[in-house]
Amino acid sequence: MPTILGIDEAGRGPVIGSMFIGGFKIDQSKLEELENLGVKDSKKLSDKKRERLADELREFGEPFLKEITADQIDELREVMTLNEIEIKGFIEVIKQSDADKVVLDLPEPNAERFVNKLKAELPEKYGSREFVAEHGADDEYPIVSAASIIAKSARETHIEELHKKYGYDFKSGYPHDKPTREFLKDFLEENGELPPETRRSWSTADKIIKEVDQSGLGDF
Structure with a gap:
């Protein structure tokens, strides 16, 4: 059964803490069931509902997570842009998932150029796989909404841990x-x-x- 992966990030802009790239993979046949769970862009969910959905999603499909720490961001920004750092995170999640189709929130203006950048950094087998990159994908595609929830849940847990630490x-x-x-x-x-x-x-x-x-x- 063909699989589909959604990708989104959380924590791109804060001055404190890590950025998280979230991925969520299911069989494409389960897309309607995923929509019925009521997933939506994590920014539009209450904390309580987001965490409940995050727990349900971990049972429903396969989540992926890549943390990019503040130190790593600072080091990488000496040689690349934040968009390029984000792309590196996307690529790692795509490789981990090995999905047949990838849908992700577009972080820059040109979708075709962005997808070509991804494919240039991925193994050759991804050249023939389907990629969809759109602005607002976290609102339009439940699979990306699910990834958004996974990423946001991880970031909120991270920030809560820092509150406790300090x-x-x-x-x-x-x-x-x-x-x-x-x-x-x-x-x-x-x-x-x-x-x-x-x-x-x-x-x-x-x-x-x-x-x-x-x-x-x-x-x-």
Whole structure:
């Protein structure tokens, strides 16, 4: 029976924590059953429903997960873009799954060029396999919605673990969250360095370092 894989990411933009590439594979004959589970883009689900669906999905099909840590992102960004880092994660999940058809959320403007990039990095056998890459695929294709849920569930668990590690709820870890910025600033002032899970290549981290340096100079 031909298989289909959905792929999506979670945690592309935060200044704290890893990015997760989620994959979800089933037999294509089970697509209607998957839709009946009520999966949708993870951003449109409550935390409770997302976690319930994540548990159901793990029983229903085969999930795949690739974590790309903050350190790895910083190192790779010296030689490639964030889109290229994401593509590397997609490729690893595709190889792990060995699915007959791949559907994924498109992270750049041109779908044909994007698919060609993927195929150029994959083993030769993938040249004849079907790829679908579309903007908003996590909303249109239940298989990608399922992958979105797997990725988002992993990222939320990761952030909760960091909250426990540091004994502080810095919220999402995204730059727009004030508690996130305050946590980084306070940690830097107290420890002389940012937490190891910080993406130091982000402009937010750079601004916080400069801000703390300036306030330190003001003490003299």
